[in-house]
Amino acid sequence: MTRPRFLLTALALLLTGALTFTACQPDRPAADRTPVALAADAGAELYLPEVRGEEIAVITHAPNVPPPITRDYATRVIVEMETVELVKELADGVEYTFWTFDGNAPGPFVRVREGDLVSFTLKNADDSTVPHNIDLHAVTGTGGGAEATLVVPGHAKTMEFRALKPGLYVYHCATAPVGLHVANGMYGLILVEPREGLPAVDKEFYVMQSEFYTAGKFNEKGHQDFDLQKAIDEEPDYVVFNGRVGSMTGENALQASVGETVRLFLGNGGPNLTSSFHVIGEIFDRVYGEGGSVINQTNVQTTGIPAGGSSMVEFKLDVPGRYTLVDHALFRAFNKGAVGILEVTGDENPLIFNEHPTSGELAHNAR
Amino acid sequence: MNRLLALTALLALGAAAALAQPDGMVLVRGGAYQPLYESAGGQEEIPVESFFLAETAVTNAEYLAFVRENPQWRRSRVKPLFADDGYLRHWAGDLDLGSALPDRPVVYVSWFAARAYAEWKGMRLPTTDEWEYAASASEMRPDGREDPEYRRRLLAWYGRRMPDPMPAVGSTPPNYWGVRDLHGLVWEWVGDFTSALITSDSRSNRDRDSKAFCAAGAVGAADFEDYAAFLRFGFRGGLDAHYTVPNLGFRLALDAPNL
Numbered sequence A: 001m002t003r004p005r006f007l008l009t010a011l012a013l014l015l016t017g018a019l020t021f022t023a024c025q026p027d028r029p030a031a032d033r034t035p036v037a038l039a040a041d042a043g044a045e046l047y048l049p050e051v052r053g054e055e056i057a058v059i060t061h062a063p064n065v066p067p068p069i070t071r072d073y074a075t076r077v078i079v080e081m082e083t084v085e086l087v088k089e090l091a092d093g094v095e096y097t098f099w100t101f102d103g104n105a106p107g108p109f110v111r112v113r114e115g116d117l118v119s120f121t122l123k124n125a126d127d128s129t130v131p132h133n134i135d136l137h138a139v140t141g142t143g144g145g146a147e148a149t150l151v152v153p154g155h156a157k158t159m160e161f162r163a164l165k166p167g168l169y170v171y172h173c174a175t176a177p178v179g180l181h182v183a184n185g186m187y188g189l190i191l192v193e194p195r196e197g198l199p200a201v202d203k204e205f206y207v208m209q210s211e212f213y214t215a216g217k218f219n220e221k222g223h224q225d226f227d228l229q230k231a232i233d234e235e236p237d238y239v240v241f242n243g244r245v246g247s248m249t250g251e252n253a254l255q256a257s258v259g260e261t262v263r264l265f266l267g268n269g270g271p272n273l274t275s276s277f278h279v280i281g282e283i284f285d286r287v288y289g290e291g292g293s294v295i296n297q298t299n300v301q302t303t304g305i306p307a308g309g310s311s312m313v314e315f316k317l318d319v320p321g322r323y324t325l326v327d328h329a330l331f332r333a334f335n336k337g338a339v340g341i342l343e344v345t346g347d348e349n350p351l352i353f354n355e356h357p358t359s360g361e362l363a364h365n366a367r
Numbered sequence B: 001m002n003r004l005l006a007l008t009a010l011l012a013l014g015a016a017a018a019l020a021q022p023d024g025m026v027l028v029r030g031g032a033y034q035p036l037y038e039s040a041g042g043q044e045e046i047p048v049e050s051f052f053l054a055e056t057a058v059t060n061a062e063y064l065a066f067v068r069e070n071p072q073w074r075r076s077r078v079k080p081l082f083a084d085d086g087y088l089r090h091w092a093g094d095l096d097l098g099s100a101l102p103d104r105p106v107v108y109v110s111w112f113a114a115r116a117y118a119e120w121k122g123m124r125l126p127t128t129d130e131w132e133y134a135a136s137a138s139e140m141r142p143d144g145r146e147d148p149e150y151r152r153r154l155l156a157w158y159g160r161r162m163p164d165p166m167p168a169v170g171s172t173p174p175n176y177w178g179v180r181d182l183h184g185l186v187w188e189w190v191g192d193f194t195s196a197l198i199t200s201d202s203r204s205n206r207d208r209d210s211k212a213f214c215a216a217g218a219v220g221a222a223d224f225e226d227y228a229a230f231l232r233f234g235f236r237g238g239l240d241a242h243y244t245v246p247n248l249g250f251r252l253a254l255d256a257p258n259l
Helices: A003-024 A178-183 A228-232 A330-335 A361-366 B002-020 B060-069 B111-120 B128-135 B148-159 B227-237
Strands: A051-056 A074-091 A094-101 A110-113 A117-124 A156-162 A167-172 A187-193 A203-212 A222-224 A238-241 A254-257 A261-270 A275-280 A284-288 A297-300 A302-305 A309-316 A321-327 A339-345 B025-028 B031-033 B046-048 B051-054 B253-255
Touching: A074 A110, A074 A238, A167 A261, A167 A309, A178 A203, A178 A228, A178 B227, A187 A203, A187 A261, A203 A254, A228 B148, A261 A275, A261 A302, A275 A309, A297 A302, A302 A309, A321 A330, B025 B128, B031 B128, B046 B128, B051 B128, B060 B111, B128 B227, B148 B227
Parallel strands: A051 A074, A074 A117, A094 A222, A110 A187, A203 A261, A254 A339
Antiparallel strands: A074 A094, A117 A156, A167 A187, A203 A238, A261 A309, A275 A302, A275 A321, A284 A297, A284 A309, A321 A339, B025 B051, B031 B046, B051 B253
């Protein structure tokens, strides 16, 4: 080989090696997030960094998620929410008096960083009928904040808490009778990012399942009152994502593209049912079971979301199409509304999925 | 002679009774009543003595008469210790109802203000037990809580939006005792609201004995399904004496000794 050619080849080899190496490298070291043999006192250490400055939290309504946190220090995060009681549609032509945080069931998504000091103000709208409060499962302290935040209509209260432990946590109203406040729509999610942040993904969505118990049957039109007996018997008429039938179907479908990695922040407001969450046509690459701090399983078809609990799943999209989010307790999906759609656009990939194979023995025999 | 005496005695009693019953109030005959939460002594049923309860809540017009005669309770002069800055917010001025209607229940009044009004009338606020006892009556029965249809109606009211404008006092049918609007209009102050046996986190119901009650649920409650009562107890748990609230008013009570 001549010298220039040798140099070129060496350069080519080097470049190829370098590119391959970087392509294989994930954005963050995988070791941080995989299950390890946990020490007996895992999770017990207190992380109380110095708090610098303050900022107003960006909060979003489902299915949107606030952007990842970029700061690398703890700060005082200011969160304000208002409890609002209002009549909205539970399904087309079906109205229900929702009790909400900030006007929607589920309530807004809050995103903070491990170690942040959260200043939380809860206001109860002037025209509310009943008092409300909030219990955030991310809070270490009495009632998760419920005692400190009880507000009668027209009043407001503030409390502060430290986001001690990373994870995805449910929050909900805890005023008596608790089941009624939750059944009427008072729940949401707060994410405490680990101090080093979460691995970057292309799309993040907020999906929260819950049930509704109405005097009338599923899809019976008109205004529906809450039915206490059905709630006690745990026999809902509606099992839905993000507070209503059709919240993520039709023009409300979630959108993503082939090649993107999607992360779903999943919650279950209950009040009663556990969810068997599945995305038809996909397999979860990684699951943070129960919304905790480690990936505790890979390649999962259906994951459980306990009532008053959460889960985080990630999956890379390889094939375009319509992916259906369901509670795999199937009658809830078919008859009660537990259905959502993720529309994935992009190029087909017959090596992974081929609806109309034209070669091979099976195709030949099918003719 | 005996017949005459008897007749006179009867007349006297009748007159006494008639005179004793103040205008606009009805006699709620005492009985045993099962409160939502066990009392500190652990009894399930406690006696409530007969008492007079107002048929309807105090109205804007009645409260206006009160502040006319008691300038220290006018909106511009009331001490912040006795009423927060929402006091009589729905009125246009100290002595001007503005768009607030005279026959609506007065709201945006604190416990201190309600008590002062009651004293001015020579009366008092009902106790929690008296109020709940009277309120447990349906239209036909002194205790309507066993009637699922009655319960359903109550819970439905709490779950609906407040109509705007608020209805006039007396717009709901009288209950067994002749009292109106204990449900379906406004929340009402009671004299001893601080003794509501519920913490602000309504899942833990530690009473004075510090019994450990579980979260999520009403362990220790006498009736798990009286959600309307839970809502009221929850409301009282969130109040301070100087608070004024858009949908909180009051009505009067009076002792009824020997009745």
